[in-house]
Amino acid sequence: MWAILSGIEGNLTAYEAVLRDLKRQSVEIEALYILGDILGLQGPVEALLERLQSPQGGERTPQICAGFWEDQYLQMQGWGGGQPEAALSQYGSNVLMELEKRVPRSCLDWLRSLPFGFLELDCLLVHGSSVSVSDELSPQTPPWQLLDYLVRVEANFLFCGRLGQCFSVQLQNSQISSQVTTLDQPLIEQKATSSPRQIIGVGSVGRVSGLARYTLFYPTTGQIRCRTVEYAPNP
Amino acid sequence: MKIAVLSCIHGNYEALNAVLLDLEQHKAEKIYCLGDLVGYGPYPNAVVEMIRSLDIPTCQGCWDEDIVEGLNACECSYPSLLAEQRGKLAHEWTHERIYPEVRDYLAQLPLSLREGDLCFTHGSPQNQHEYLLPEMNAFAALERVLSTGANTLFCGHTHVPYVRTLEAGSIRLRVDYKGESGEETVFTTPLRRIVNVGSVGEPRHGRPNATYVLYDTETDHVQLREVEYDYQKTCAAIIEQGLPPIFAWRLARGLEFAERADDPSHICER
Amino acid sequence: MMTQLKSQSPGLYIVSGPAGSGKTHWIFQQLSKQTGSQIYGAPSQSSWCLDSAYLESQLRGDLQNLNTRNLAEIEGWALKSPVYLELGFHLDLQVLPIFSSCVPCHKIAVLPSGLAMSEWHFWADNLVLGVGAMNPQMPSQIQKSDLTGEVFDPASLDMVWYELTHGAYGEVQRAKGIFNVVDGRSFWFSFVAGQDSYYEELNRPRCLESRPGGLSGIEVCGQNLDTEAIASNLAASCLNDQLLSHYQAQYRSYAANSEVVS
Numbered sequence: 001m002w003a004i005l006s007g008i009e010g011n012l013t014a015y016e017a018v019l020r021d022l023k024r025q026s027v028e029i030e031a032l033y034i035l036g037d038i039l040g041l042q043g044p045v046e047a048l049l050e051r052l053q054s055p056q057g058g059e060r061t062p063q064i065c066a067g068f069w070e071d072q073y074l075q076m077q078g079w080g081g082g083q084p085e086a087a088l089s090q091y092g093s094n095v096l097m098e099l100e101k102r103v104p105r106s107c108l109d110w111l112r113s114l115p116f117g118f119l120e121l122d123c124l125l126v127h128g129s130s131v132s133v134s135d136e137l138s139p140q141t142p143p144w145q146l147l148d149y150l151v152r153v154e155a156n157f158l159f160c161g162r163l164g165q166c167f168s169v170q171l172q173n174s175q176i177s178s179q180v181t182t183l184d185q186p187l188i189e190q191k192a193t194s195s196p197r198q199i200i201g202v203g204s205v206g207r208v209s210g211l212a213r214y215t216l217f218y219p220t221t222g223q224i225r226c227r228t229v230e231y232a233p234n235p
Numbered sequence: 236m237k238i239a240v241l242s243c244i245h246g247n248y249e250a251l252n253a254v255l256l257d258l259e260q261h262k263a264e265k266i267y268c269l270g271d272l273v274g275y276g277p278y279p280n281a282v283v284e285m286i287r288s289l290d291i292p293t294c295q296g297c298w299d300e301d302i303v304e305g306l307n308a309c310e311c312s313y314p315s316l317l318a319e320q321r322g323k324l325a326h327e328w329t330h331e332r333i334y335p336e337v338r339d340y341l342a343q344l345p346l347s348l349r350e351g352d353l354c355f356t357h358g359s360p361q362n363q364h365e366y367l368l369p370e371m372n373a374f375a376a377l378e379r380v381l382s383t384g385a386n387t388l389f390c391g392h393t394h395v396p397y398v399r400t401l402e403a404g405s406i407r408l409r410v411d412y413k414g415e416s417g418e419e420t421v422f423t424t425p426l427r428r429i430v431n432v433g434s435v436g437e438p439r440h441g442r443p444n445a446t447y448v449l450y451d452t453e454t455d456h457v458q459l460r461e462v463e464y465d466y467q468k469t470c471a472a473i474i475e476q477g478l479p480p481i482f483a484w485r486l487a488r489g490l491e492f493a494e495r496a497d498d499p500s501h502i503c504e505r
Numbered sequence: 506m507m508t509q510l511k512s513q514s515p516g517l518y519i520v521s522g523p524a525g526s527g528k529t530h531w532i533f534q535q536l537s538k539q540t541g542s543q544i545y546g547a548p549s550q551s552s553w554c555l556d557s558a559y560l561e562s563q564l565r566g567d568l569q570n571l572n573t574r575n576l577a578e579i580e581g582w583a584l585k586s587p588v589y590l591e592l593g594f595h596l597d598l599q600v601l602p603i604f605s606s607c608v609p610c611h612k613i614a615v616l617p618s619g620l621a622m623s624e625w626h627f628w629a630d631n632l633v634l635g636v637g638a639m640n641p642q643m644p645s646q647i648q649k650s651d652l653t654g655e656v657f658d659p660a661s662l663d664m665v666w667y668e669l670t671h672g673a674y675g676e677v678q679r680a681k682g683i684f685n686v687v688d689g690r691s692f693w694f695s696f697v698a699g700q701d702s703y704y705e706e707l708n709r710p711r712c713l714e715s716r717p718g719g720l721s722g723i724e725v726c727g728q729n730l731d732t733e734a735i736a737s738n739l740a741a742s743c744l745n746d747q748l749l750s751h752y753q754a755q756y757r758s759y760a761a762n763s764e765v766v767s
Contacts, residue, residue, distance in 0.1 A: 131361075139410045143422050147406060148378035168411040176404035176424070178373040182397045183433075183440055183459055192373040226414075315660035316748075320741045481734070484673045 001027045003060075004202045005214040006067065006127060006161025009040020010102055011206025012048045017231035018205055018212050019059060025216070032060035033118065035161040035202060036067015036127030039111075041095070042206045043234075044102045049110070066114040067127035068134055068162060073103055074111055086134050121219055124155040128162045136162040137199055139169055147171055150197045157198050157222070159215070164204035166213050166226035172196045200224055209233040237262060240432045241447045242269035242357065242391025243296065244286075246276025246329070247436025247486075250445040251285060253464030254435050261449055261460075267348065269391040269432060270296025270357040272341070273333065275325045275482055275491075276436050277472040283337045295344035296357040296392070297364050302329055303342040321479065328478055347383070351452075354385035358392040367429055369397045377401045380427040387428045389448070394491050396433030396446045396459045402426040430457055436469075437491035444489070513539065516609030517583045519601070521592040521625060524644060524679035524726050525697030526635035528615045529556040532589045536564055544588045546571035546579065548596075553651055555683055556591060558720040559693050562707040576602055583608045594726075595647070598628045637697050644678045644726035650736060652684070652721040656749055659686045661742030668738070670696045675730035682723035687744060687752045689713040691721065698727075713753045713760065 003022055008015050022029055038052065039045055055061050072087040076096055087095050116133070117126030129135035130149045137146065137160050146169060150158050174194035181187055203213025203226060212229040239258040244251050258266065268291045273279035286293055313319035346363065347356040359365035360383045367379060367390050376399060380388045404424035410417040433446030440446065443466040449458040470483035485491060518535070520528050536543045543566055547554045561568045571579055573590065582588050584607075592598075604610055614629035617637045626632070662684055669677055680696040689711035695703040709719050725735060744752070 139412045139417075142381070143406045143408050144374065144378045144381055144404070144424065148375045151372045151375050165413070167413075170409040170411075171406050172409070173407040174374060174405070176373045176377060177402050178376070179400045180369045180397055181399075181457075181459070182369065182395070183446070183461060188369075190373065194374060315664060315742070316658040316744070317661035317664050317738065317742045481668065481673060481738075484668070488671075 001029055002031045002033060002217045002219060003029050003214060004033045004159050004217055005205050006035035006202050007037040007164050007204030007207050008048060009037050009206040010043035010045045010048055012043060012051060013231060013234050014206040014212040015048060017229045018214055021227060021229045029060055032062045033125050034062045034064045035125055035159060036065055036133065037069050039069040039073055039103055041098055046104050049107055063118060064114060065117045065127060066133055070111050070114060071133045073099060077108060079112060119153060122156040123159060124153050125159045128160060138163045139167050143171060146199050147174060156195060159200050159202050161202050163201045164207045165201050166203040167201040168224060169199045236264050236452045238265045238267060238450050239263035239447060240267045240389050240450060241435050242432045243271040243394055243434035243437055244282050245271055245274050245436040246279040246282055247469050248278035248281045249469045250436040250464050251282055253462050254445050254447050257460060257462045263449060266291045267355050268293040269355055269389060270294050271298045273302055273329050274298035277476040277478060279329050280334050280337050283340060287340060292348055293344055294348050294355055294357055295346055299341040299344060300363055301326060302333060303338060324479060352386040354383040355389045358390065366393050368393055369399055373401060376429060377404055377424060377427060380429060387430060389430045389432060391432050393431055394434035394437055394439035396448060397431045398457050399429045438489045439491040440489055442489040443487050515584060515586050516611060517588050517590065517604060518611050518613060519590045520613045520615060521598060522615035522635060524594040525637060526615045526617050528591050529559060531615050531633055532591060533560055533563065542569055542586045544569040544571060544582050544586055546573040547591045548573035553720055553722060555681055555722055555724055558683055562709050580605055580608050598624055637700050645728050646730045648725045648730055648732045648735060650723050652723060654716040655721060655743045656685045656687055656716065657742050658744060665738045665742050666694060669735060670702055674735045675727055677725055677727040679726040683721045685717045685721050688756055691719060713757050
């Protein structure tokens with residue numbers, strides 16, 4: 001069984017609560033994924049980074065990819081060739097100062113080394129979409145767009161975290177006819193079908209104080225469970 | 236109304252003239268151009284001046300962008316080290332010769348154009364560097380058209396022309412959200428079309444002839460055009476102007492090799 | 506005229522024929538049938554020889570590569586086992602070294618079909634039907650480049666090879682090469698004008714760490730060859746140290762992962 005988290009956003013207490021919940025599971029956790037947004041506005045990051053890098057007694061070492069806040073922080077520090085425009089427009093002009101306060105500069109190299117995502121078995125695990133960390137996939141995203149994100153990387157499951165909510169969209173019986181005319185070849189007619197595919201929002205661990213959400217996934221059966229963990233937030 | 240759509244002229248003035256003559260003979264009333272006016276070929280300035288003098292609505296191609304912005308395509312957009320080296324040679328050659336006003340013109344070109352239910356773009360609506368190949372997954376192809384809101388998407392960039400019709404698309408959908416299982420809904424998509432107009436000046440279909448497309452807005456008919464021209468003139472100019480002779484050799488065989496990523500839908504993060 | 510040669514008995518087997526007629530291939534067939542020592546020499550070659558490197562990689566058992574300057578040594582071997590000497594197409598058949606008469610000596614010409622009377626017909630005492638058709642013109646140029654240690658980007662190598670064998674750098678009648686590619690494998694490429702190229706993976710240990718040591722190189726024969734363009738395009742298709750170690754690390758990690766799965 002895999003545990004898939006996203007959006008801790010500096011909230012160490014919430015992360016600890018999720019780790020305790022994982023220990024209570026009867027099935028062994030084979031992999032622990034964190035789909036970005038380790039950084040954020042919910043708390044200082046230093047202690048959290050320490051905790052992530054030193055798993056205790058039987059905990060899995062988390063596999064971490066970059067998220068929205070990591071990307072915006074790197075942009076802010078001059079990496080990535082742009083400006084943190086998305087953060088500024090969504091969170092206002094103070095956001096950079098707030099983030100700067102919470103993130104130690106010593107973690108810059110570590111942030112730069114984070115992968116964009118993971119492709120494991122037939123699952124794509126990313127923060128936003130297969131195109132960008134800033135894409136916010138949701139149940140309202142047009143279905144052909146969701147399908148495109150999956151067929152691009154030939155995955156059947158796409159786990160993402162940008163929305164910060166648990167959701168699942170199943171796409172089935174997808175079909176389409178296509179005809180291609182070229183200069184030299186006779187008309188090519190195709191009927192394309194797509195295997196069942198699924199987009200899963202994995203929830204957010206740290207965004208809502210007192211309520212951590214994450215996802216458990218059984219890769220052999222495809223079963224998905226959204227877990228909600230209540231905990232006492234730090235005063 | 237009959238319109239002509241051209242793309243990927245790549246500094247090949249001879250080929251452009253032949254196509255302009257051909258579309259005039261076919262009574263095209265309006266011309267659109269999908270970019271890549273420069274790069275590889277010997278007459279980048281003359282090509283741009285011709286397009287400007289005819290007031291042809293044009294979108295920016297990846298080569299036009301690179302000439303303006305400096306070579307910024309990531310190495311992932313080249314299929315091989317050799318193609319990368321040749322691409323850079325062509326870029327430097329063009330960069331050194333292009334007039335400032337030509338560069339300014341290329342800089343202000345839009346990434347896409349809309350005209351009624353038609354959309355015009357160089358690579359794909361999302362990215363000038365993306366290749367919409369005819370064998371691309373049909374769902375992905377459909378997404379490219381739907382994302383524009385147009386019925387027909389005209390593109391270039393692959394240098395091989397084709398028309399692809401996408402119809403009878405349907406997706407069955409079930410949403411679980413906020414702990415509730417939604418009902419199953421069926422999403423259907425209307426008929427959509429991708430028209431790749433090929434390349435005027437650097438064909439890749441195995442013959443040296445220029446390709447472009449005629450489209451009749453009333454009858455909805457698309458005609459792929461292949462136009463012979465004196466390609467030997469362009470080949471001679473390539474060598475005379477100090478471009479690598481291998482460019483001429485490949486042009487004469489319709490073997491343009493421009494950048495083409497292993498993963499055609501790969502989009503550079505940079 | 507074509508005879509089936511009994512080539513298993515001791516003696517000298519001197520093999521000649523036009524470029525690309527299949528000399529090395531014929532020798533490979535004889536040597537692979539053989540149970541004892543496999544002995545080969547290529548008198549026409551300089552310090553390195555693609556054909557012997559090919560045989561060395563593809564034959565099971567150890568190939569004994571002879572120093573062809575030492576006639577006494579060759580004769581010594583030929584008294585005990587069959588010894589194959591491959592002559593390049595460009596060698597003058599009239600000025601071959603003279604071997605002692607106590608060594609049985611067979612002169613074999615590997616010739617393409619449809620070849621009319623030629624100097625090989627007069628010289629040989631055995632004719633073997635090789636591959637392809639005879640090219641009327643003898644190549645006037647030979648370009649040899651040692652590429653040992655170089656590692657190619659496969660897509661670039663394909664492109665240069667295509668261009669080379671389709672006339673982009675002059676009229677090529679015969680081209681052969683041993684090339685290392687970035688996934689650690691090495692390949693034999695062979696082209697004869699009028700035929701499709703032939704490719705074969707060599708049985709060499711996969712090299713995923715630093716640069717491979719086995720012989721690699723290219724030999725091109727033809728007319729009006731643009732040797733500079735061939736060399737520069739080959740060079741542009743090779744990986745520098747930084748790229749090489751980057752990709753090798755990736756391949757090593759794939760290899761490690763696939764071992765876990767299997």
